Amino acid sequence: MTSKRPWSPTRNSSAAPRPTPPWPRVFFSPVRLVGVVGEDFPVRYRDLFRQRGIDIEGLKVEKGKTFRWSGEYLWDLNQRKTLSIELNVFEKFRPTLPSKYQSTPYVMLGNIAPELQSHVLKQIGKPKFVLADTMDLWIEIARKDLMDLLTKVDAVCMNDSEARELTKTTSLIKAGQTLLSYGPTYAIIKKGEHGCLLFTKDRFFAAPAYPLEDIHDPTGAGDVFAGSLMGYLASVNNISFEVMRKAVVYGSIMASYNVEAFSLQRLQTLKQSDIEERYTAFKVISHFDDIDF
């Protein structure tokens, strides 16, 4: 499932055995999950979350069916077409956080209606760092709520077409700067196969994408990117541009593994050593001076 091209410095170890259990209990930091599922949500996934150190007290189970989405990826895998969508229990979801969640220091506001993201954020005491994800739908139908949210977060991430749409500019460099003018200290623009860009008012970083020849399933790559980025930040617990740069790379690494197989399959077999191996590979493919592998 992994690329057969030997990009990484461990390129002669292709005969190495696949990782075997036990898997790491936590990749970067313990996670507190907030979400909603229906009664049809398989018990084995709840078990999986628990096994991997994910607190699911904030996962509500409601009468009815779980949210479902099906879609088709276009040739460049950066664009997708929604074939069907059923909101189901997600339609009326308005999260109330468990009391222990209220002291969570690193908050990742996943892609839901920006008004709900604000509603979640309000319930958390004094977060150290808040990242908001979003999507084109909210830019189109809830721009005001989104702009309001952006005044309250430390970082925002979205993909290139969304950044262009929200900022009404074609240059991604201008778009990144414009996102910062809305409030966040950090702006991250994801570019799929072209990697991602990290902006502050006076710093800039560009990470390439890991060179995979075959991508099996891009679904969730953006969520894995943002979640891993935040997990790494929480593990370091001391934010600076240097740390953010590495966080963006760790996000890219985890996303690159995620797309190698359908759904969560690859992440379930991923070992800590795989992550560190690809971290070195990212250096090999993007550094060019005083480095020789």
Added chain:
Amino acid sequence: MTSKRPWSPTRNSSAAPRPTPPWPRVFFSPVRLVGVVGEDFPVRYRDLFRQRGIDIEGLKVEKGKTFRWSGEYLWDLNQRKTLSIELNVFEKFRPTLPSKYQSTPYVMLGNIAPELQSHVLKQIGKPKFVLADTMDLWIEIARKDLMDLLTKVDAVCMNDSEARELTKTTSLIKAGQTLLSYGPTYAIIKKGEHGCLLFTKDRFFAAPAYPLEDIHDPTGAGDVFAGSLMGYLASVNNISFEVMRKAVVYGSIMASYNVEAFSLQRLQTLKQSDIEERYTAFKVISHFDDIDF
């Protein structure tokens, strides 16, 4: 004309005076130019070439008018529409190299009909390194000639859409590998605002584009990229993947300056220190480990 954003570590020196003459005689290596112009070609450009150490014995002046092109760049500046094209003296150009050119070690075959590129290459004794550029037109109308040329060169460069078109694959990672299977040791895919990719059979490097907020004229950026890359290689005169990686960065640096103003205006005022400054800036924006600026 340069970006006002302070990406580089010299970001506090924005009050620094603009470069003043004398300009460097040569950026990387002396150049032997091959080409054709009409009688309308301004003398001042021939003077400019001579002043900058460019040998123009291979520049033929024919009766008639110089080649002319006009076009329009689309919103993302990666695509352009030809508005008018007049081949003029270029139509019947079939270069015969001056005898002293026949020992040129580093050969950059600019974008002309691949059969003519082969014709030029045949006249050179034992080149150390040959890079061929090309474009969509030749892929469409002279694919056989192009494929023949690719068996005879060390490196090929083209932009992403051309690489996809020639290799008939959508993945740029597969496209790069496929280009190598046609003959060259190195394949370079230029991606405009997304930087460029360098491939060998078992190595890979990704360079970002320099983050310019405003691009004044993308015309010739690809030629500047390829020419500077070759100039740097010739100055080092010892090819390895490490050197190629830096060559790609120097090509990107020079292209980033070229697009800051119309035509050759910016390159005419460029100093060696500008190049080294942006080299450091490229490190700042693409390295992420054990580096702190």
